[in-house]
Amino acid sequence: MSAELQQVLKVWERTRSNSPIYDFLLSEVEIYDAEKGVVRARLQVGPRQLNSKGSLHGAFSASVTDWAGGMAIASYGLDSTGVSTDIHVSFLSGATDGDWIEIEGRANKVGKSLAFTTVSISKKSESGLTLVAQGSHTKYVRTR
Template identity: 50%
Template structure:
């Protein structure tokens, strides 16, 4: 899946999907208003976000809830990129492993991959990395996300 080439039509669809969702979710609007989609292909999306004070915990590192929100959101976008759907279901399970950190002012990249989208469930994975010299660098968190997608 990760070898799928960039597809501007899928990127346009995922951007439209995101713009339709953001106004209906105050948490997405607050935490992810500045996220920028950088890549989309079948079942794969990448986005970048510049961290601000709103994204960090009392110790100055990216807050775990921000990582969870990113994994949730990018999972939905990867499902939307699977087959250009506008409904991506509801979460049934999310798992996150926190392995690094980033701070206010750092840029991060999040990559979401839809591993399987079936008639009832969809399974996604995500990786959040710190951007170093314009490229994804150290991993901050990894996650898996299952969504109930049956209409």
């Protein structure tokens, strides 16, 4: 297991225990890969992640954008992943109960006070991955 993955898992466990919403929405997420600036995870969609129409909820996608961006920042060795200053999510297609989604968070730049991240949420199928949502997230971080 890489040092980056160990760091991300440590930060995730602390974050999860202090954040009821993350624990509720992401209790079954599997973070399976991390390198400096990139985190990859997967989750099988269940009722907790769905809206009233039976499709992946927009609030879930926004929460994942926040969460995965933070985990990508943690891959830089930071214990604190900052606070949100801006978040944007584009919804491109849907996912439903039982679908497997792949989540990739990237910290594009981690500066002295701001970190800029992008997150993709994709649905797995026999033909490959279909992008479901794509987000960008800016966080205030204190690295020094």
